[in-house]
Amino acid sequence: MLTTERHEMILNLLKEKQIVTIQEITDVTDASESTIRRDLTELEKRGDLERVHGGARFNERKVQEYSISEKESQNLQEKIEIAKYAASLVKDGDCIFLDAGTTTIQLIPFLQHKDVIVVTNGLPHIDLLTKHGITSYVTGGLIKAKTGALIGPQAIKSLNDFCFDLCFLGVNGFHYEFGYNTPDPEEAHIKQTAHKLAKVSYVLADHSKHKKVSFSKIFDLAKARLITSNLPKNEVETLSEITDIKGLST
Amino acid sequence: MLTTERHEMILNLLKEKQIVTIQEITDVTDASESTIRRDLTELEKRGDLERVHGGARFNERKVQEYSISEKESQNLQEKIEIAKYAASLVKDGDCIFLDAGTTTIQLIPFLQHKDVIVVTNGLPHIDLLTKHGITSYVTGGLIKAKTGALIGPQAIKSLNDFCFDLCFLGVNGFHYEFGYNTPDPEEAHIKQTAHKLAKVSYVLADHSKHKKVSFSKIFDLAKARLITSNLPKNEVETLSEITDIKGLST
DNA sequence: ATGTTTTTGATTGATTTTGATTGATTTATG
């Protein structure tokens, strides 16, 4: 039996059972315990599985990679409406920061014939931006494979090379009391930095983000104007007490 | 039995079984082990299969999606060979700079099971890097839509945040007297900077780049090791007078 | 027919993989 063949057997076993013992693997493959241990070490190094005492379990990394396309389809129409309105705020000659995320990406087609410069930390944005012939800059940074965002100190540092007329941010949640938030502190830091560098900041968030709270607070609602949609009228009124809010409806 | 005939038998075997041992092949073909080894080497060079210890398996490379520009890239086979050799120079734990360009991009599949950190200024590289689960950073900078390279002062600045064990550069031409060169002064500047930050620099260039001279000189041949292929023997000797050169042949 | 080139199979020593064994570490059990 070839080493590669054995590796594939192990991964197939894992795909079926989610978790396997070394004993099970040696039974199936007829290889010694030592060999299987070496295999597991190797496969873990590749990131294909996670070792646990006595065996190994499946690594969900590969499944998670689909998360981008799935997310994208959620509330798509709403996101497009929000993005369309946001784009209407852009004037010729503006310098814009486009945050990573599936909402802000919808903004790009509406910028096509405007004479603007865009800076983004979202990798999926880049392709669309160049296709629409928009002069664009990317921040540097570590690639967060799951979301295609650039993060880390390098991203912050390269952001500081710019000033923005407008800044469009995506968030995971917004809350009357707890402000705008997102799960990743690194991404929160990026958004804070972009906000500081911009004359005006907008947060784009569909109704599903309302009252959601996740790990990292970005800043209070008051600090950026909120563009959202399909929120109950009274909620919009409540929120408008503390921030500038544009409530659309589709 | 004809060599070609044997090659086809091997590929057919592979199509059926996905993975075969050398023993299996010798049984079917009645050829010696040495001959089969030679066949496998040849077929791997063509990109028809991938050798593994003890046998061979169907090449994933062909299954994987490639961007249009890659498919259209000239001297692809040569570039793959060069990239493969370049990848063999990479050790676990290395920090690598991967220059933008169609040659360096071929290096990525060969890095997939190595424990490395990659920094690149090539946008097309990013997708492949993440697909292979490689920890990667992007330099910031202006997007040069034509080549998908990141350039300008922001790119230079963010490069200076790193140090590299190895630096793999692409060029448009190399010349005994005029050194390595490329048409865009901005890109030349990036390459120079990356070279300064790296312990060792390699230039990857297929034979079509030989004796080409374009607008911007990057640096003299002596400053970086040259990996090339299909160059006449005497040319390799001449070049080896002034620089460290690895001449492959396909 | 003769000399040249290419292909082949055998042989070599180097490299890689393997399974057994060791003692250390972790987990289970009383």
Add this chain to the structure above:
DNA sequence: CATAAATCAATCAAAATCAATCAAAAACAT
């Protein structure tokens, strides 16, 4: 908490596989 059982990483020698070399055989050109 202490002990036993299971699992672990590290090491080593045997086995398998490898690339490189060389001479014989085959294919080729002249």
